Amino acid sequence: MxxxxxxxxxxxxxxxxxxxxxxxxxxxxxxxxxxxxxxxxxxxxxxxxxxxxxFRNPDRIVPQGKGFVLASGDGVISHVSTSILPKELGEDETEYHKISIFLNVFNVHVNRLPASGEIIKHVYVPGKFINASLDKASEFNERTVSLLKTPDGEKIGFAQIAGLVARRIICEIKQGDITNQGERYGIIRFGSRCDIYIPLNYDLTVDVGSASVGGETILAIDPKTYKPKSINWKKI
Known part of the structure; x- marks a missing residue:
C-alpha cells in the first residue's frame, strides 16, 4: 500500500x-x-x-517575510564560499556569500525565486556542459544570471547552470519584472545547479551537505530584520 x-x-x-x-x-x-x-x-x-x-511541478508551502533568502532549487548544498557576483552582471567587486545547490536527475528541477523584489539585471550566457557539481561550472557552463533588488535595497544574485545532461535552460523572468519570494521562475532539464549570491550581512543557516527544498529552505537570515514570528506561509 x-x-x-x-x-x-x-x-x-x-x-x-x-x-x-x-x-x-x-x-x-x-x-x-x-x-x-x-x-x-x-x-x-x-x-x-x-x-x-x-518534470513534476509540486506546490510548496513558502515562507513569506523579510530578512531571509530562500533556496532556488531542490538538491544538496555542494559549495559554500564568498565570491563577487558573476562578471556578466557588470557589478563592482563587492563580495557575497555564494551558495551552490546541486540537483541530480531525481530532484525537482523547477526553480524558485530566492527573494521578493525587482529584477534589475538578467543575462543568458551560452557555454559548455561540464559536470555541474564542479565549482568551475559557474564560469564555463551554459547559464542564466540574474540580479534582484529587494524592497530594502539589497541585491541578491542567482543563477541557473546547466549540467552534463541538462542542455536546455528555461527562464521566465526578464529585467524589470517585479517578483515574489518563492514563485516559480524557470526549469533546467535533466541535471543542473543553482547558485545564490547573498549579502555578507546575512548569517548562513546551511552548510555543505545540507538538503535543500526550493521555495522552502531558508539559506540565510539578516539578524537585524529577520523576525520568525512575523513569517506567513503561502502555498505556491
Missing part, C-alpha cells in the same frame, strides 16, 4: 508545461514499443513514468 501511495503521489503532481512535449513523445514511444513486444512496451512505460516524475 505504501508503494502504491508513493506512485500515486508522484503521478498526481502537476507537471511543468515545458515538460509536456517530452511526456507526449515518451507516450508515443511506449505505444510504438508495445507493438514490437510486451517487454519493449514495459521499457517504454518506464521511460514515460520517468519523464512524468522528472
Amino acid at each position: 505504501h508503494l502504491l501511495k508513493t506512485i500515486k503521489d508522484v503521478l498526481l503532481v502537476p507537471t511543468h508545461p515545458k515538460g509536456k512535449p517530452f511526456i507526449a513523445a515518451a507516450f508515443v514511444l511506449a505505444a510504438l514499443l508495445f507493438l514490437l513486444s510486451q517487454y519493449a512496451g514495459l521499457l517504454g512505460v518506464i521511460i514515460l513514468l520517468f519523464c512524468i516524475y522528472f
Whole structure:
C-alpha cells in the first residue's frame, strides 16, 4: 500500500508545461514499443513514468517575510564560499556569500525565486556542459544570471547552470519584472545547479551537505530584520 501511495503521489503532481512535449513523445514511444513486444512496451512505460516524475511541478508551502533568502532549487548544498557576483552582471567587486545547490536527475528541477523584489539585471550566457557539481561550472557552463533588488535595497544574485545532461535552460523572468519570494521562475532539464549570491550581512543557516527544498529552505537570515514570528506561509 505504501508503494502504491508513493506512485500515486508522484503521478498526481502537476507537471511543468515545458515538460509536456517530452511526456507526449515518451507516450508515443511506449505505444510504438508495445507493438514490437510486451517487454519493449514495459521499457517504454518506464521511460514515460520517468519523464512524468522528472518534470513534476509540486506546490510548496513558502515562507513569506523579510530578512531571509530562500533556496532556488531542490538538491544538496555542494559549495559554500564568498565570491563577487558573476562578471556578466557588470557589478563592482563587492563580495557575497555564494551558495551552490546541486540537483541530480531525481530532484525537482523547477526553480524558485530566492527573494521578493525587482529584477534589475538578467543575462543568458551560452557555454559548455561540464559536470555541474564542479565549482568551475559557474564560469564555463551554459547559464542564466540574474540580479534582484529587494524592497530594502539589497541585491541578491542567482543563477541557473546547466549540467552534463541538462542542455536546455528555461527562464521566465526578464529585467524589470517585479517578483515574489518563492514563485516559480524557470526549469533546467535533466541535471543542473543553482547558485545564490547573498549579502555578507546575512548569517548562513546551511552548510555543505545540507538538503535543500526550493521555495522552502531558508539559506540565510539578516539578524537585524529577520523576525520568525512575523513569517506567513503561502502555498505556491
